[in-house]
Amino acid sequence: MNIFKLSIKNIxxxxxSSSISLALLVLGVGIISLLLQLNxxxxxxxxNNLRGIDMVVGAKGSPLQLILSSxxxxxxxxxxxxxxxxxxxxxxRMVGSSIKILYGDNYKGFRIVGAEKKxxxxxxxxxxxxxxxxxxxxxxxxxxxxxxLKINLGDELISSHGLRETGQSHDEGTFKxxxxxxxxxxxxxxxxxxxxxxxxxxxxxxxxxxxxxENEHEHEHENEHEHEHDNREITAMLIKFxxxxxxxxxxRQINENTNLQAAVPSYEISRLFKLFGFGIETLSYLxxxxxxxxxxxxxxxxxxxxxxxxxxxxxxxxxxASRFQLSTMIIFESLVLTIxxxxxxxxxxxxxxxxxxxxxxxxxxxxxxxxxxxNEEYWLLGLSVLIGVVSSLIPAIQVYKMNISKILADA
Amino acid sequence: xxxxxxxxxxxxxxxxxxxxxxDLNSNENLLxxxxxxxxxxxxxxxxxxxxxxxxxxxxxxxxxxxxxxSYQLDSFRKNNIGIVFQRPHFVNSLTVKENLQLAQYxxxxxxxxxxxSILKNLNIFEKSNKKTNQLSxxxxxRVSIALAIVNSPKLILADEPTSSLDDNNCSKVIKLLKKxxxxxxxxxIVITHDSxxxxxxxxxxxx
Numbered sequence: 001m002n003i004f005k006l007s008i009k010n011i012x013x014x015x016x017s018s019s020i021s022l023a024l025l026v027l028g029v030g031i032i033s034l035l036l037q038l039n040x041x042x043x044x045x046x047x048n049n050l051r052g053i054d055m056v057v058g059a060k061g062s063p064l065q066l067i068l069s070s071x072x073x074x075x076x077x078x079x080x081x082x083x084x085x086x087x088x089x090x091x092x093r094m095v096g097s098s099i100k101i102l103y104g105d106n107y108k109g110f111r112i113v114g115a116e117k118k119x120x121x122x123x124x125x126x127x128x129x130x131x132x133x134x135x136x137x138x139x140x141x142x143x144x145x146x147x148x149l150k151i152n153l154g155d156e157l158i159s160s161h162g163l164r165e166t167g168q169s170h171d172e173g174t175f176k177x178x179x180x181x182x183x184x185x186x187x188x189x190x191x192x193x194x195x196x197x198x199x200x201x202x203x204x205x206x207x208x209x210x211x212x213x214e215n216e217h218e219h220e221h222e223n224e225h226e227h228e229h230d231n232r233e234i235t236a237m238l239i240k241f242x243x244x245x246x247x248x249x250x251x252r253q254i255n256e257n258t259n260l261q262a263a264v265p266s267y268e269i270s271r272l273f274k275l276f277g278f279g280i281e282t283l284s285y286l287x288x289x290x291x292x293x294x295x296x297x298x299x300x301x302x303x304x305x306x307x308x309x310x311x312x313x314x315x316x317x318x319x320x321a322s323r324f325q326l327s328t329m330i331i332f333e334s335l336v337l338t339i340x341x342x343x344x345x346x347x348x349x350x351x352x353x354x355x356x357x358x359x360x361x362x363x364x365x366x367x368x369x370x371x372x373x374x375n376e377e378y379w380l381l382g383l384s385v386l387i388g389v390v391s392s393l394i395p396a397i398q399v400y401k402m403n404i405s406k407i408l409a410d411a
Numbered sequence: 412x413x414x415x416x417x418x419x420x421x422x423x424x425x426x427x428x429x430x431x432x433x434d435l436n437s438n439e440n441l442l443x444x445x446x447x448x449x450x451x452x453x454x455x456x457x458x459x460x461x462x463x464x465x466x467x468x469x470x471x472x473x474x475x476x477x478x479x480x481s482y483q484l485d486s487f488r489k490n491n492i493g494i495v496f497q498r499p500h501f502v503n504s505l506t507v508k509e510n511l512q513l514a515q516y517x518x519x520x521x522x523x524x525x526x527x528s529i530l531k532n533l534n535i536f537e538k539s540n541k542k543t544n545q546l547s548x549x550x551x552x553r554v555s556i557a558l559a560i561v562n563s564p565k566l567i568l569a570d571e572p573t574s575s576l577d578d579n580n581c582s583k584v585i586k587l588l589k590k591x592x593x594x595x596x597x598x599x600i601v602i603t604h605d606s607x608x609x610x611x612x613x614x615x616x617x618x
Contacts, residue, residue: 001512006502013504315500318461319558320489321517322482405456408496 003325007332010305017301022341024294025387029345029380031287034352035280036376041353046072046269049187051122054244055251056263057081057089058236063263064272070101070236071265073111073187077103080233081260089237089260094250096242102234104199105159105173110145112159112175112192114199122238123186125193129153130179136198139175143183144190153177157192159202173202200232291387294341298334299391306330306395314404327396331389338388342381346373412437412598413458413566418467420453430454430467433616440589440599442608445618454618455570455602459492460484472565489518493559493597495588497571499551501543507554508539511561518562529557532594533587549580556588560595567592569601573608585611 011018049072058066061078068075080102090098099122102114113119117132120140130153133140141151151157159173175194183189241247251262306313313326413435421427428450435441445451456462457469460476461484469476472491479487501510511526530536533553538546546554552572559567569588573581585601585608592599601608609615 001505001509001516003516006505006513009504009509309503311500312502315496315558316502316513316517317485318459318488318494319514319517320485320562322485325517405453405461408456408461409452 003329004332007329007336010309010329010333011336014305017305018337021294021298021301022337022344024290024297025338025341025384026344026348028287028289028291028294029342029384030348030352031290032284032380033346033349033374033377035284035287036374037349037353038356039277039280040374041357043273048185049123050265050269051186052240053122053238053265054241054247055239056236056265057086057239057254057260058263060259060261063261064268066236066261066263067265067268069103070238071187073113073191077235078261080235081237083232083234085258085260086234086237089254089258090239092250094241094243094246096240098240099238100196100234101236101238102196102199104203105161107145107157107159107175107192108149110142110149110190110192112139112194112199114194114196116196119238120181120188120193123184123188125184125186125188126182127179128182130177133178133195136195136201137175138178138198139192139194140179140181141177142181142189142191142193145192146177146180151177151180153180196234291383295387295391298337298387299394302330302334302392302395303398306398310402310407313399313402314407317402317404318408323400323402326402327400330396330399331392334392335385335388338384339381342384345380345384346377412439412472413441413600414468414470416468416470418454418457418464418469420450420457420462420464422453426450428453430457430618431616435598435600435614438598439614440592440612441601442612442615443600443602443618444604444606444609444615445602446604449618451602451604451618452570455494455568458600459494459568460488489562491565493562493564493567495555495559495567495569495572497574499555501551501554501558503542503544506540506542507535507546507557510543510554511557514558514561520562525563526557526561529561529595532591533557552584553587556591560591560597563595564597567597567599569599569603571603571605572601573605574603578607581605581607582611 053071056066056070058070058077059079059081065075066078069077083100086098086100089095090100097118099116099118101116101119103111104114105112125140125142127140128143130140139157145151155177157175157177159175161173175192175198181188181193241250247264251264254260254262316326317323413433415430415433417432418430419428420430430450433441433443443451443454453462457464457476458471460479464477467477474487476484476487502513505513507530508526511529512521512523515521515526527536527539530539533556535550535553535557538550538554543551543554559569567588572588573584576584588599588601589611591597601612
């Protein structure tokens with residue numbers, strides 16, 4: 001038996017009154033920690049996938065949508081742009097390097113991206129099994145795709161049109177898996193990547209069907225491969241500048257002088273975070289309020305229990321315990337509650353993150369699975385300890401100043 | 412062993428007590444008897460070091476209580492004095508055995524065999540693992556005696572141990588207290604208004 005054990009026994013002796021303060025604290029700490037975790041994980045994931053892309057060029061529309069679709073692969077593209085126009089931009093002297101990507105199809109919900117091979121290098125994709133594509137209709141498959149769909153080397157994938165699962169399927173859209181990529185913790189994990197030519201080839205026939213009666217296009221389609229001024233299209237182009245200074249001027253030039261849209265990912269992402277940062281802030285104020293209320297409830301709890309237990313306290317003093325030991329016991333009781341509240345709160349947030357990431361993985365094939373303790377969470381621990389000490393301070397002082405003789409004489 | 416001289420005490424300048432001198436030798440038990448309101452509990456708290464007198468001297472085991480700090484008094488009490496209260500008090504979250512272990516912990520002791528032998532001696536060993544609020548009145552009183560003697564005090568102070576008991580139980584309890592004091596080598600001072608106890612003590616003073 002010791003003072004610490006006694007504190008714990010006291011807590012368990014009144015489980016109901018202790019559990020309300022505990023539940024409030026778990027809720028408060030849990031919400032804040034969950035917000036912090038999600039915020040950090042999403043930000044990390046977003047930054048990680050940015051890979052120094054300075055600018056994205058695509059069809060006119062929402063710049064955020066352009067970024068989300070072509071950098072993060074989570075929204076629909078704004079439309080297509082002509083390859084010729086894109087070439088003009090990539091030949092500009094300010095452009096350091098450019099990668100053209102194009103969409104068209106999906107395989108069971110996973111996007112098939114036609115891209116130059118530089119695209120895989122950008123995300124440091126490494127082939128785990130098989131080889132790079134050499135011919136049209138050969139694909140490399142990202143790690144999450146083959147894990148989830150159990151795709152093996154040599155499998156044939158019949159694609160569907162569009163980016164969602166419920167598209168019409170192309171009879172001719174049969175891709176052959178020639179390589180599997182190692183997990184890279186980037187967007188390519190959830191993509192199926194092929195040469196731009198494959199996507200053009202499929203949609204050539206496809207577009208052809210659609211535009212059968214539009215005479216103006218017919219001629220061009222037939223000679224597509226040899227034609228100099230073809231009407232091939234791409235979805236977007238990822239650009240790195242030669243000098244970071246260009247980021248100010250070049251996107252504006254494109255937006256003003258061409259019918260293309262240029263968007264700067266870092267700018268759009270910080271705008272996005274500002275938007276939902278406001279919600280996060282409001283919610284965390286609410287959570288801090290809950291923590292403060294839990295402190296009050298703890299205080300009331302201890303204060304009442306001091307009154308109920310005054311004879312008990314007097315007895316412990318007459319047994320020879322010092323005032324200091326008795327006050328320590330009260331503070332211990334409070335700290336045991338707040339620290340276990342903190343630990344349960346962290347567990348709560350971890351389950352929350354796991355839940356949210358399982359939801360996200362289903363809808364947008366993103367995955368957030370890192371559960372390290374953030375610096376801000378150490379602050380939360382500090383806050384919990386502080387709440388524990390502050391709310392037990394007055395009861396502890398009362399016990400310290402308690403007149404045992406008077407209490408015993410009144411009995 | 413105990414020598415008091417001109418002990419005076421007043422509560423907030425309203426109630427004023429002046430106690431007669433006590434001189435008690437080693438191996439003697441003492442009955443202090445008095446009507447309600449003459450300051451019996453006050454005297455007991457003074458002897459136990461729970462209160463400090465305003466003037467006079469209380470010398471217990473050759474130590475002057477009035478010169479000790481509150482911390483020294485706590486320490487003196489846990490090493491020398493066991494108290495049996497009029498109404499038994501326990502730590503309710505603990506079992507009988509744990510209450511006794513707590514008392515030992517406070518006195519920096521740890522001796523489960525002593526706890527067992529005390530509980531057996533008081534015939535409540537089978538209640539060791541019961542919470543104290545599951546005990547009957549008689550059992551509670553015996554546990555409170557166990558609490559008073561668990562740290563082998565040299566002096567047991569009992570405040571009205573028999574006031575609410577019938578004649579039969581009254582004599583049982585006082586015999587039990589005297590036996591425990593003898594068995595564990597302690598002196599006993601009982602403070603009461605209960606004149607039935609007079610016949611059990613050779614030495615008594617009236618307040």
